Amino acid sequence: MKLIAIDMDGTLLNDERKVTAENADAIKQAQKKGIEVVIATGRDDKEARIPLQEAKLSCPVISVNGAEIQTAKGEVLKVVSLDSSTVKKTMEILHKHDVYYELYTNKGAFTDNYERGIETVIDVLQSAGSNDSVEEMTRIAEERYEKGAVTHIEDYKALFNDSSIHFYKVLAFSRNDQSRNAAKDKLLSFSNLAISSSASDNIEITHKEAQKGIAVRQFAAQKGISLEDVMVIGDNGNDLSMFKIAGHAVAMGNAIKEVKEIANEITATNDESGVAKAILKQL
Incomplete structure (x- = not known):
């Protein structure tokens, strides 16, 4: 995989709304191997960055379900707003x-x-x-x-x-x-x-154009990465659009039924660092 898109709440974050040490370490390992890691969340960019900064992670962020895309340094790449x-x-x-x-x-x-x-x-x-x-x-x-x-x-x-x-x-x-x-x-x-x-x-x-799947597709295209080389990890309804376009979709152990049904793989829960387990299998 060349690109990994990760949901936050119920996925990257445990029930304390923190990034576990295992998850942070796995992301850093993936980045060192040249794999793009992007966060895809319903949170706005500001709220998304708080747990990332606490875990000393630097990643691009697809926020508000795809309404905005920012680089790791906070440069705005895309905005889709409501009138x-x-x-x-x-x-x-x-x-x-x-x-x-x-x-x-x-x-x-x-x-x-x-x-x-x-x-x-x-x-x-x-x-x-x-x-x-x-x-x-x-x-x-x-x-x-x-x-x-x-x-x-x-x-x-x-x-x-x-x-x-x-x-x-x-x-x-x-x-x-x-x-x-x-x-x-x-x-x-x-x-x-x-x-x-x-x-x-x-x-x-x-x-309607602010959906995670659309944003992940656009982000991958900007990086010259085929969707077949994209892995997504999520747990809930707002993750379904990116599950439908990715080459490999991973559902959390705590994911809802609809997400698990279309996933290629089911990992451990968010409290068991399921993100880290899914990433490490790709390294």
């Missing part, structure tokens, strides 16, 4: 169905409800099977604000009044299946949107 009118219509639908959401932009992620932002991270961790105490999950959720991964804003209207803001993604959460699915069904009627998920209780809404 403000589509974002407003999306917000109206989510609000109507009482579905909490955050807005991802070129200037970071924003929430207008601090408490629901905390509750949402706890819900995501619990639905992912985390064994942490509620206190520990709350600490992890609060870190998103403390480290600047998400910013609390009083009113989303301020973002629309700033001409320098470009919208990349609307990330919605609800544990109410009926409300979430009703909103999702409405959003699926938008021909210019890609609808995916990275957890059982969320909806990830991006431009």
Whole structure:
């Protein structure tokens, strides 16, 4: 393999949202052998870089499900944004169905409800099977604000009044299946949107051209690498588009059924450094 694209949450990161030493070492070994390693995540670039920097990793990042591609040094290679009118219509639908959401932009992620932002991270961790105490999950959720991964804003209207803001993604959460699915069904009627998920209780809404599979294909082409020489590793619904285009697709042991069904290989879980095990088999 000449290129490895790796998802973050539930894949590269363990349940503590950290890169294990085994995963970091395997990536560095691959890079030393001349293999391109790119991170492909639903996070924005800023939030994605935090655990990478902690693990002393330097990689290009496909962020916000493909809405932006940056080099390891932070040079922007590609941007695919949502027009403000589509974002407003999306917000109206989510609000109507009482579905909490955050807005991802070129200037970071924003929430207008601090408490629901905390509750949402706890819900995501619990639905992912985390064994942490509620206190520990709350600490992890609060870190998103403390480290600047998400910013609390009083009113989303301020973002629309700033001409320098470009919208990349609307990330919605609800544990109410009926409300979430009703909103999702409405959003699926938008021909210019890609609808995916990275957890059982969320909806990830991006431009139809902002998908991991499209971004990985473009990144590989820029590097002159055939898709047959691309390996992807992931665990959830927003990884499916890159699983469908790669020469070799690896599902995490904790991946959802749909991902495992189209994978060429199933590795260990994210808490067992499954990424490292998959990479080392290629070296």
